[in-house]
Amino acid sequence: MKRTVKFKNGQSVPALGMGTWNMGDDATRRSDEIASLRTGLDLGLNVIDTAEMYGNGRSENVVGEAIKGRRDEVFLVTKVLPSNASRQAAIKSCKASLKRLGTDFIDLYLLHWRGSVPLEETIEAFEKLQEEGHIGSWGVSNFDVADMEELLDIPQGASCMTNQVLYCLEHRGIEFDLLDQDRASHLVTMAYSPLGQGGGMLRNQTLVNIARQHQTSLGPASPAQIALAWVLRQSSVLAIPKAGSAKHLKENVAAQEIILTAEDLAALDKAFAPPTRAVPLEVI
Numbered sequence: 001m002k003r004t005v006k007f008k009n010g011q012s013v014p015a016l017g018m019g020t021w022n023m024g025d026d027a028t029r030r031s032d033e034i035a036s037l038r039t040g041l042d043l044g045l046n047v048i049d050t051a052e053m054y055g056n057g058r059s060e061n062v063v064g065e066a067i068k069g070r071r072d073e074v075f076l077v078t079k080v081l082p083s084n085a086s087r088q089a090a091i092k093s094c095k096a097s098l099k100r101l102g103t104d105f106i107d108l109y110l111l112h113w114r115g116s117v118p119l120e121e122t123i124e125a126f127e128k129l130q131e132e133g134h135i136g137s138w139g140v141s142n143f144d145v146a147d148m149e150e151l152l153d154i155p156q157g158a159s160c161m162t163n164q165v166l167y168c169l170e171h172r173g174i175e176f177d178l179l180d181q182d183r184a185s186h187l188v189t190m191a192y193s194p195l196g197q198g199g200g201m202l203r204n205q206t207l208v209n210i211a212r213q214h215q216t217s218l219g220p221a222s223p224a225q226i227a228l229a230w231v232l233r234q235s236s237v238l239a240i241p242k243a244g245s246a247k248h249l250k251e252n253v254a255a256q257e258i259i260l261t262a263e264d265l266a267a268l269d270k271a272f273a274p275p276t277r278a279v280p281l282e283v284i
């Protein structure tokens with residue numbers, strides 16, 4: 001099932017997007033990474049997430065190359081570092097990102113995490129960038145419950161479109177409070193590292209067993225596909241797995257076909273316990 005999410009400004013995008021952290025870091029993988037992003041666009045995944053921090057701009061460069069001639073198909077998300085989030089530095093950072101991305105417009109510009117610059121000042125810069133037509137809208141990342149409350153108390157804070165946070169089977173803390181808080185404020189929650197960064201989580205025996213019981217149009221399901229389908233089951237959540245090859249990208253797209261049963265979900269709750277109390281937001 002191909003879900004979409006709707007931002008509060010009315011824009012709808014597919015609930016499955018593409019991450020790009022580490023892309024561009026290894027020159028031998030570059031052509032595969034570009035092929036992966038282009039395959040994603042071919043298959044209708046138009047959200048691409050990057051950041052000025054990733055490889056000091058190398059990821060944005062890869063994205064720029066991948067979307068050359070296809071800018072109209074892309075909903076482009078990038079992020080400013082907290083150390084660059086002041087009134088003037090944010091404008092400079094945004095323009096540098098635009099250059100690396102080879103475009104004159106960023107659809108959604110995020111504060112990567114909260115730093116020492118007052119939120120009011122960053123929002124002022126974001127609003128200016130929006131007025132001048134450099135960005136379409138703005139949001140935040142790695143904001144916990146109290147950070148979001150503070151943000152939404154600021155005039156213009158209500159213009160925030162999204163909160164991008166860690167969410168996968170082994171990091172479920174946001175289910176206790178933040179996810180519902182985001183929903184109540186009509187924010188899309190962008191789930192980063194939905195595949196647990198391809199690490200040990202994917203070797204969990206319950207996940208492996210559940211994968212054996214599912215099929216996609218590509219063949220038997222994999223643990224990664226189950227982990228992704230599990231994140232995608234949540235309304236208002238936009239998952240942005242990073243696939244460094246067209247093969248992984250296609251598998252991630254096919255994960256949208258998987259419908260987890262009540263038994264699957266119960267087994268996953270046993271293997272990866274949901275939070276029973278508020279926990280500080282985990283970050284990577």
Ligand code: NAP
Pocket residue numbers: 018019020021022049050112141142164165191192193194195196197198222224225240241242243244245247248249251252284
């Ligand atoms: P992730 O998407 O959970 O995992 C990426 C890893 O999974 C890579 O090693 C990838 O390998 C592998 N993989 C992808 N598809 C697969 C498949 N179908 N089967 C098996 N393995 C697969 O981790 P992530 O890159 O940390 O997170 C995703 C994106 O979220 C990032 O790229 C970035 O855009 C964003 N992010 C944001 C923040 C933030 O602070 N806002 C923090 C972390 C991440 P290959 O490369 O070989 O395909």
